Amino acid sequence: MRIDVVSIFPEYLSALDLSLIGKAREQGLLQLTVTDLREFTADRHRTVDDTPYGGGAGMVMKPEPWALALDAARTRGPAGAGAPEQRPVLVVPSPAGEVFTQATARELALREHLVFACGRYEGIDERVVEWSREHFEVRPMSLGDYVLNGGEVAVLAMVEAIGRLVPGVIGNPESLVEESHSDGLLEYPVYTKPALWRDRPVPEVLLSGHHGRIARWRRDRQLQRTAARRPDLVAALDPAGLDRADRDV
Numbered sequence: 239m240r241i242d243v244v245s246i247f248p249e250y251l252s253a254l255d256l257s258l259i260g261k262a263r264e265q266g267l268l269q270l271t272v273t274d275l276r277e278f279t280a281d282r283h284r285t286v287d288d289t290p291y292g293g294g295a296g297m298v299m300k301p302e303p304w305a306l307a308l309d310a311a312r313t314r315g316p317a318g319a320g321a322p323e324q325r326p327v328l329v330v331p332s333p334a335g336e337v338f339t340q341a342t343a344r345e346l347a348l349r350e351h352l353v354f355a356c357g358r359y360e361g362i363d364e365r366v367v368e369w370s371r372e373h374f375e376v377r378p379m380s381l382g383d384y385v386l387n388g389g390e391v392a393v394l395a396m397v398e399a400i401g402r403l404v405p406g407v408i409g410n411p412e413s414l415v416e417e418s419h420s421d422g423l424l425e426y427p428v429y430t431k432p433a434l435w436r437d438r439p440v441p442e443v444l445l446s447g448h449h450g451r452i453a454r455w456r457r458d459r460q461l462q463r464t465a466a467r468r469p470d471l472v473a474a475l476d477p478a479g480l481d482r483a484d485r486d487v
């Protein structure tokens with residue numbers, strides 16, 4: 239998978255040099271390039287913003303630098319030989335976007351080329367989004383209902399959520415199976431040594447070695463936790479995925 243990120247604060251994305259994503263880049267599992275939008279300006283001050291038409295507070299990001307930067311990212315193309323099979327996906331982090339979920343991460347982890355456009359100020363001139371539709375699948379994307387100062391933090395979260403699903407990035411793919419949202423439920427609580435810690439014991443069943451009882455206990459905890467913290471997820475569950483014991487929780 240190829241990932242391109244365009245930002246006026248490329249150093250914000252240096253966290254992607256670390257840990258699992260950093261290692262995946264070294265191993266060639268992910269090709270990730272971060273580009274400074276200001277490289278695509280033509281004036282001495284490397285201007286990327288201007289006042290909004292129609293008035294209002296703040297500044298808007300100018301369209302031309304973005305068009306040049308996105309064209310450069312697109313033609314950098316996905317890994318491997320030949321013309322890309324799919325159009326690249328242009329992800330535009332925005333509180334006005336579709337909500338990014340684990341399902342979105344799974345969907346985007348299957349794509350060849352993702353381009354992330356980090357907006358700042360009051361946002362990017364809307365004509366860039368319209369212009370981009372010719373060569374990209376354009377996806378304004380929100381992490382939830384709150385506002386950030388720029389798209390960079392959202393890109394860090396999305397690249398991690400997507401990148402970890404790319405085959406080979408996580409050493410043990412088993413650990414992807416039972417995590418939150420993988421089956422529509424929140425994950426169960428986890429424990430490790432010591433068995434007794436500050437007068438708090440580990441739940442007995444987890445020490446029993448009885449795999450069936452442990453699986454049942456974990457599933458019950460998932461259902462209870464999800465019902466308590468995310469009733470919206472319970473409402474969205476497919477009843478066919480619940481067995482009789484689930485319904486008794």
Ligand SMILES: COC(=O)c1ccnc(N)c1
Pocket residue numbers: 331332333357358379380381382383384385386387388389392
């Ligand atoms: C500038 O970007 C944002 O404020 C943003 C991006 C993604 N999700 C959000 N909830 C906000």
